[in-house]
Amino acid sequence: MNPQIVSTTETVDFVFFFIFGISAIMLLGITAAMVYFVVRYNRKRHPHPTSDKASNLTLEVVWTVIPSILVMGMFYYGWAGYLALRNVPEGALVVKATGRMWSWSFEYANGKLSDKLYVPAGQPVKVDIHSTDVLHSFYIPAFRVKRDAVPGLESHVWFNAEQPGSYDIFCAEYCGVAHAAMISTVEALTPHEFEEWYRGEPAAAEADEGEALLTRFGCIGCHSLDGSKKVGPTFQGLFGSSREVLSAGQKRTLTADEEYLKRSILEPAADIVEGFPPAMPAYQGQISEFELEEIIEYFKRMAGAKKTQSLGEQLMLRQGCVGCHSTDGSKSVGPTLKGVFGRQVKVLRDGKELTIEADEQYLRQSLIQPQADQVQGYPPIMPTFGALPEEEIEALVEYLKTLQ
């Protein structure tokens, strides 16, 4: 599309070529010299050394200076190439990637969620990388890009898939037992196909101005849209809810109305929601009145809106359940969730083997206290989801019941 944009692949491959080239020459030279000397000056031919020269200043200076020049060349190209990887071309499509034990999920500006990274071929894509638990690393070998996903730190990569096709995504930072299974793909579509996919259902929430603003101002870096707890309180169900806040050290309870929301954005230190750090920057002077209204409108809509993707299904993706459990009956790190409801399972409880039926109570229990009943034949490695709010647990259980 944009002819100025050299792909990351080409940039990096040139540096590889340069360094490998010099290295190969040096290596060949050294090996050849070594072999030649060993043969030529063998003790059988030369019972005594024919020289006892132990230094030669000129020679030593030469072989210090030449490598110095060569490595400076390598440094230069290495750095220049790195800059190209860091500087995102303008107009890149932004996708948010979230790594968690042990899956990736991708979120688009219109709220669309996916476990594969769909991109339009020929257009630069910027991937913002996040992690919810431990370190991961977002790696696409085909495009020579990689960046760690660090909890509490946002970073990015960009790339440009020139040809439509499917490219592997790996997790490259060790993250536990299913590290090697934390893989996904880039699906590069033609721009037209991409547009179709992007506009197609199921769009989670109506993509609109308000949500775009939340992304632009970085709100969703700290506030979730789905009820999960991040640095700041979630936006889900925010409008009209009651809030326990600390105002100048005084506890009080407020309703999240327009006035409250505006104040929280412009001068967040005024009322601090209980249980959260006073970490939010003040947007006074950075946001226009119009944009502010737009966001408030969005909050209002959100409170009333119905999701097309059920909450349970969203959670399955967001919480990374699909990283270890398939929904199609295949065996993965953990047992498949297809038909899990009502199934007879053999478990180990307190060291004793039992067979029980997977009823609602059992499903709930497995989320909150996965180690209590360990399904036979699987390692006891499932993290607990006890920290999820109750309604989300219920939503998950409801959703599991539908997976027949």
Add this chain to the structure above:
Amino acid sequence: MSEVHKDYAGAKFGMWLFLFTELLLFGGLFILYGVYLHRYPEEFVKAGGELNVVFGAVNTLVLLTSSLAVAMSITALQKGNRRLTLVLLAVTIASALIFLVNKYFEWSAKIHHGLYPDSPHLKELAPGESVFFGLYYVTTGLHGLHVVIGGALLAWVFVQVRSGRVHAEDFVALENSGLYWHLVDLIWIFIFPLYYLIL
């Protein structure tokens, strides 16, 4: 005691090398301190305000004085004054104990106020403050451990001096234990302003 010959300069050099490793051991914590102070200047000031300057200052005096006592004890021994050496060493060991008692009260007060690693109260504070207290406990804890080791070392030397095994002609054990004790003091010279005085 199989060594026939003793190399005093060598022994002292070895001790200094060991002190360097101790310095670098604390160095790791000072790196973290520097970085987090840079990141959370306000939180550090706020959290540092919770520490009791009086405790810190008193302990500084105690350690400085104990350092003086060890230093003088070496002179005393070199001059052949064993009694004075013993008295000065006793002063040092007593200082170590006072320091620890002081520290005990200081820590208990903090813990009483719910300020200890992983405490519910700490979790509610701003992130920078929690980091400050984390570092505070680790650093002063490690330092306290060194006070204990140093005190024990000096107590051992005390016995050696009293029994005459360490004397005016052979006092490298005293000198090296003294060096160790000064290191404990040195570290505190930095801990005190960095944790108690950042206001």
Add this chain to the structure above:
Amino acid sequence: MAETHLQATAPDRGFLTPREDYSGLFSWIFSTDHKRIGLLYFWSIVTFFLTGVTLGLLIRLELFLPGKTIVEAQTYNAMFTLHGVIMIFLFIIPGIPAAFGNLVLPIQIGAKDVAFPRLNLLSWWLYAIGAAMALGSLFSGGGAPDTGWTFYVPFSVQTTTNVSLAAFAVFILGFSSILTGLNFITTIHRMRAPGMSWGRLPLFIWSLYATAWVQVLATPILGITLALVLVERLLGTGLFDPTRGGDPIMFQHLFWIYSHPAVYIMVLPGMGVISDIIPVFARKPAFGYKAIAVSSIAIAAAGSLVWGHHMFTSGMSDMAVLVFSLLTFVVAIPSAVKVFNWVATLYKGSISLDPPLLFALSFILLFAIGGLTGLVLGAPATDVHVHDTHFVVGHFHYTMFGGTGMAFFAAMHYWLPKIYGRMYNKRIATIAWGLIFVGFNVLYLSMKVVGMQGMPRRYYDYIPEFTRLNQLATVGSWILGIGVFLMFFNLIRGTFRGQPVGDNPWGGATLEWTTSSPPPTENFEVDPVVTHGPYDFKAAGIL
């Protein structure tokens, strides 16, 4: 040739003669004789090395096919963690300094022992305790640690496996290493024989000296870092916990502040061994003695400036990427200088291709390959692609195993005849060398290539495209494994049943060749006075 004759007149057994004060095992584990301690280290290190190799072979076997081949994912993760921890902390870091440094350092400088013999014994005990704890972590608590040898947070703080004990073990091992370093620095400064000026020190000693400084100044940072992981796990201080203001990247800084200099702790003594061996088998003085000695110090000093090159993709600032990359390239220069000097030493020599030299030459070649791929990693643009792939695994096996490992093997073939007074079978040694050399390259070149193609490291399972190269690597590992076991079989047999050798089988000009084989308890019958340089074969009467 395989037959060895037990001589009627057994050679004088020197320091190996049974002692009066303690007998049997006690005469070893309570000995303060540097040679006995050196042998204690040597045999413990060899044991752990063979354990590590076995684990390496199992790792490779698991990777023979995608999916499960022999073990489950969790076991695999524990295996490479243990393989890494053993190889790094129990084999390669103590390897040459603690074993061969202890065996020959005092003799080479004409001393009776190290400066602090009892401290030396304590170092070994700490090593043994640390090793026992590391192994104990497999069977206690939440089971074998599964973090990789780098212990990155937050995973290492969250995992339920027994990371705490393993971290504590490494902490102890760190102190063992510090004490050895401290001892060597003091020994080199204070205990040189008359006439042993700094300009006459064997290059092995120079390299140990440089190494020892790194051990003393960098290891404590590892100590405090692992202590912090321990505290995080036990008390929850939250110093690296992002939700409480901590920064996980700071852990990486602290870890690499030690662990990058540590790679020079690993390789410098190896370079010293090579610098000592090549002149002897070429019968020529080391070319550029001063440059080699100075470059050891330069590597040690500059090595503490580049740790950030392990973190190019970590989220560290771009400024730091710039600085650390630049300095990484600067550090490569002294290594290049050494390589050129070694090759130049061969020029116009009288070269005898005995096993020690074979290993020394393969050191040069394999280390060069490892070092040159290090340059690929030092350039941020290329490192981004290959970081945390099998390319990095290939790089560090080339430098550590192909470099230091070969130097360790060279040192064994060079000095063990001195220490035990008996010679191994040279033909078998050469065959073993050949197997090792071929197997090594098949194994690790394949791993580098599959890394270039994008296979991440620490992967239990991989996509089918990678199968071919993984299988090739595994086959290479078998050849290598056979070579390694054959080599040790031959050496062990040689040390106990080989032909007795004279005092100076290779024609060396350094002091250890002037005393008897095995050396007497206090090293020399007459206190030596040094009158010529370490590679002055004429003055030593070899030529």
Add this chain to the structure above:
Amino acid sequence: MAEQEHGHIVGYSTFVAVWLALLVLTAITVAVSRIHLGPLNIWVALGIASVKSGLVIAFFMHMKYEGRLLRLSLFAALVTLAIFIGFTFFDVLYR
């Protein structure tokens, strides 16, 4: 060499003088910390602490009377620590 070289015997009065200086410096550092100088506070505190530790090292620890080897070694150790702290800031300052 069965006996220890006596080296330099430092007089009691020197030690007491150093001790008094240390006390005064402690008082100063506490006093200065009460004045608000912004980020300068930390540098002043560090400066004073460095002077204090310099005194302890030079006199209490006899460094003033030691040879070149020890001084150089100490210098190397301090430079190393400074590098470790300083270089970390290439990341932290520019992140």
